[in-house]
Amino acid sequence: MAARSSSDMPRRLPKYCTEDVDRHGNPRIYFRRSGQKKIRLKGIPFSEPFMEGYRLALEGKLQPEQVTRRPKAKPDTVRWLVEEYLGSAFFLDRCPAPRTRQVRRRELEAMCVKAGDEPITAITSKVIRKGMDRRRETPEAANDFLKALRGLFAFAVQYEHSTIDPTIGVKKLRSRNPEGWHTWSxxxxxxxxxxxxxxxxxxxxxxxxxxxxxxxxxxxxxxxxxxxxxxxxxxxxxxxxxxxxxxxxxxxxxxxxxxxxxxxxxxxxxxxxxxxxxxxxxxxxxxxxxxxxxxxxxxxxxxxxxxxxxxxxxxxxxxxxxxxxxxxxxxxxxxxxxxxxxxxxxxxxGDAAHLMVPRQTENEIVPLSSSVDSGGTNSPKNVRKNNAI
Known part of the structure; x- marks a missing residue:
């Protein structure tokens, strides 16, 4: 195995810079001095945008991003149920893979933007079907939406936040490409x-x-x-x-x-x-x-x-x-x-395809029946036998 040259080795980050990973598994670079809040530096390390942000951070001209906290959701609303679900052991147990959690969280947070203040009872089977209809151009997206709601209401029923699971009876959409990803030739x-x-x-x-x-x-x-x-x-x-x-x-x-x-x-x-x-x-x-x-x-x-x-x-x-x-x-x-x-x-x-070809019979010789003599006439014995039938 060939050794990597020094030019191939990754460069060390500039002073005061650290690498972190967000909750979605994406790497982030932050500028952090002792006793100060961390400041995110955007762009690829050592690129022009990155180094410009680093310079401003060193000079104290770049401030940490202000995080606007959302007001606490009212009990028994859709947003409240989603927050309870995403923060539960039930969610982590049913969705152990980070990728799956990311998709479920994205679907539910998008729903909260439109209907977060609605009561839980406002989410009915009819509402879910309409939501899937809006995504009918991409059946996979519609099915992801349904999967997210199934997990949400399975949690709601088990934790006694709801007595009804509106996802029961709602069917997934059929994929337009049942074969899935294209198979290479x-x-x-x-x-x-x-x-x-x-x-x-x-x-x-x-x-x-x-x-x-x-x-x-x-x-x-x-x-x-x-x-x-x-x-x-x-x-x-x-x-x-x-x-x-x-x-x-x-x-x-x-x-x-x-x-x-x-x-x-x-x-x-x-x-x-x-x-x-x-x-x-x-x-x-x-x-x-x-x-x-x-x-x-x-x-x-x-x-x-x-x-x-x-x-x-x-x-x-x-x-x-x-x-x-x-x-x-x-x-x-x-x-x-x-x-x-x-x-x-x-x-x-492949083995049977040749059986579809019609057999050639025009020039084949058909043997004479045993009941016909060499002159082509029936014998008296065979005539009597045929008349009996």
Missing amino acids: VDEVRQYETRHPVGTKARLALALLLYTGARRSDVVGLGRQHVREGHLKFRVFKNRLRKHVEVEIPVLPELQEVIGATPEKGDLTFMISDHGRAWSSGDSFGNRFRDWCTEAGLPHCSPHGLRKAGATIAAENGASEAQLMAIYGWSDMKMASHYTRKANRKRLA
Whole structure:
């Protein structure tokens, strides 16, 4: 593994600057002198906007942002219920993943902007359906809205803030794209490889996604410490707070070649950002990968589409459901059977397609019946037999 040069190493932050992470998991840089309130510095560290803010902070001309506190919500209103829910152990237990909590919080806070002062009873099934109708152009957004309300009213009923759950009977909208993310074709993989040759970070990203079957949230954490005796072993990031799923797969020669030929990589994480640091989240890495896809003329392709492509190829090459589960970290056979069924249908259709071609019968010789003699007349014995029928 190639060592990183000093120019690749991340620079130390200026004096009095510290890095912090907000409740959504986003990194923030603050200026903080002893005995003073912290001041957020906006912009990428060492960029012109950042350094201008740092200069003003040093000169005492930049003041901390004033936080306007919202007045306390009235009991039994929608905003009051949302605040109770988001601050409860129930919310943390049902939504252990930070990503899920972020989505639920965003949906509920947006609802409070419009209906926060309304009583809880104002949220009826009819109101929820109308809210989903307003989001009908994006069914996934409508379904996220419904999921957030289901969690909210499950809490309300259990904690006796409400006796009715208005989400019961409200159905999710059908996705306009039931297949989900676009599955890469082999030609699209080759097109990406042509644009991003071996040795680039973009090519390393493709190899890690395609030859490990890992999600983007797992790829950003993979490093040399996960490689042991030719195998890559890691714990799946998704649902990690609910269940532990270990994946252990061989490091394919194709992947090893790309890793070894990439000079710009980290030690504890193979993938590093443009700032020479580990990626802060799978989302930010996914956005960068989409940029690389666009550069290759593939704006419709995504990291998850590579995972689907790998599962499709493996299933078509004969991988069993148990083998797919081991590779992709699935804990049940639902997803694995989806790919094996598709592969079996394709295989069966290929084997039977020739049966749709009509058989040629015009020039075939039809043998004479045993009841007809060489002269073409029925024998007396057969005539009597036929008359009896």
